[in-house]
Amino acid sequence: MKVITLTFLILLTACASVKAVVILQYHHISDTTPAITSLSPKLFEQHLAYLQTNNFTVLSIEQLLSGLQDKKPFPNKSVVITFDDGYRSIYDTAFPLLKRYNYPFTVFVQTAPLEKGLRQFMNWQELEELIANGGAIGNHSVNHDHLIPKSDSYSKKRLERHVKFEISEAQKALSGNLSKVVNVFAYPYGEFSQLTKKVVKRLGYVAMGQHSGAASWQSDLQALPRFPMGGRYGKMDDFSLKVNSLAFLDVQTRLLDQRRDIGISHLLPSLQKRPRLQIEFLKQGVGRSALVNGIRCYASDGSELVKAIESDNKIIFSMKNDVIEGRSRFNCTAPSAQKNRFFWLSQPLISVDSNGGYY
Numbered sequence: 001m002k003v004i005t006l007t008f009l010i011l012l013t014a015c016a017s018v019k020a021v022v023i024l025q026y027h028h029i030s031d032t033t034p035a036i037t038s039l040s041p042k043l044f045e046q047h048l049a050y051l052q053t054n055n056f057t058v059l060s061i062e063q064l065l066s067g068l069q070d071k072k073p074f075p076n077k078s079v080v081i082t083f084d085d086g087y088r089s090i091y092d093t094a095f096p097l098l099k100r101y102n103y104p105f106t107v108f109v110q111t112a113p114l115e116k117g118l119r120q121f122m123n124w125q126e127l128e129e130l131i132a133n134g135g136a137i138g139n140h141s142v143n144h145d146h147l148i149p150k151s152d153s154y155s156k157k158r159l160e161r162h163v164k165f166e167i168s169e170a171q172k173a174l175s176g177n178l179s180k181v182v183n184v185f186a187y188p189y190g191e192f193s194q195l196t197k198k199v200v201k202r203l204g205y206v207a208m209g210q211h212s213g214a215a216s217w218q219s220d221l222q223a224l225p226r227f228p229m230g231g232r233y234g235k236m237d238d239f240s241l242k243v244n245s246l247a248f249l250d251v252q253t254r255l256l257d258q259r260r261d262i263g264i265s266h267l268l269p270s271l272q273k274r275p276r277l278q279i280e281f282l283k284q285g286v287g288r289s290a291l292v293n294g295i296r297c298y299a300s301d302g303s304e305l306v307k308a309i310e311s312d313n314k315i316i317f318s319m320k321n322d323v324i325e326g327r328s329r330f331n332c333t334a335p336s337a338q339k340n341r342f343f344w345l346s347q348p349l350i351s352v353d354s355n356g357g358y359y
């Protein structure tokens with residue numbers, strides 16, 4: 001009887017619909033483009049084969065949006081495939097494979113290179129062909145500028161104007177040349193600030209970064225996480241770990257000052273070399289103490305953060321080394337009750353560079 005109940009429970013968990021989905025971010029699918037943003041065609045095909053063999057559901061961007069916005073359950077093991085920039089290898093190499101697997105996908109296009117007719121990017125006809133065959137097109141700005149303040153002292157008005165221009169002009173170009181465009185924005189370099197998010201929201205866009213983790217009903221719709229695939233990421237063991245990841249639910253994260261317990265922005269003030277991460281579990285539940293005990297966090301240099309359990313639902317993580325210059329993140333994972341599936345969250349960080357600015 002016990003065995004039957006247990007089997008039933010496992011089956012129920014495996015089949016259940018869920019509140020989260022994994023979003024993948026690719027750039028080039030090619031062996032000859034810059035390694036840091038490229039994934040080999042062979043590996044890309046292995047990713048697609050893995051998704052098929054392991055019964056993943058590949059969702060369109062529309063299905064993702066309606067799930068997140070209307071809180072509709074996703075099938076267990078749901079994935080969304082996205083590409084940034086609009087490079088030629090998406091059309092030449094990824095597209096035929098995606099068609100063969102019949103998987104929907106989204107390309108976030110920066111429009112200036114298309115207007116200039118640059119050959120390393122797809123052209124309007126090719127994008128239209130993607131739309132006719134399971135592809136969706138989203139906004140990735142006109143010029144691929146950094147859309148965060150240049151430094152602490154950068155004027156808010158100027159940033160606001162800049163963000164508005166980049167998004168609205170890109171959308172104009174996209175909708176003027178294509179039959180269908182989605183109101184989703186991918187931040188250039190995955191960078192955003194509180195103000196950037198606010199402007200994006202006011203303009204009516206959902207937006208994606210490139211900090212890792214599964215996206216859920218509780219995610220910030222103007223800062224959806226994506227797992228970058230390319231460069232050192234995307235080998236099969238890394239891919240299977242990430243694509244199987246689960247979202248931490250009912251969790252609140254907050255960055256704390258080095259010394260005093262005040263919340264700070266992920267655009268770190270210049271004196272903040274070792275921000276601390278506070279994670280608070282908001283709901284009582286059977287799994288909570290396992291999560292509190294099991295969670296581990298790492299900085300981008302690979303060093304593990306020092307964990308201090310403050311109470312039965314609050315943990316503070318501190319850095320052993322100073323934060324690296326520019327963009328980085330804290331990655332936190334915890335084992336789940338499902339085999340080979342880990343909860344995953346990521347906190348983006350942007351620290352000032354040697355010129356005293358954010359880029």
Ligand SMILES: [Zn+2]
Nearest residue numbers: 084085188189
């Ligand atoms: Zn980009």
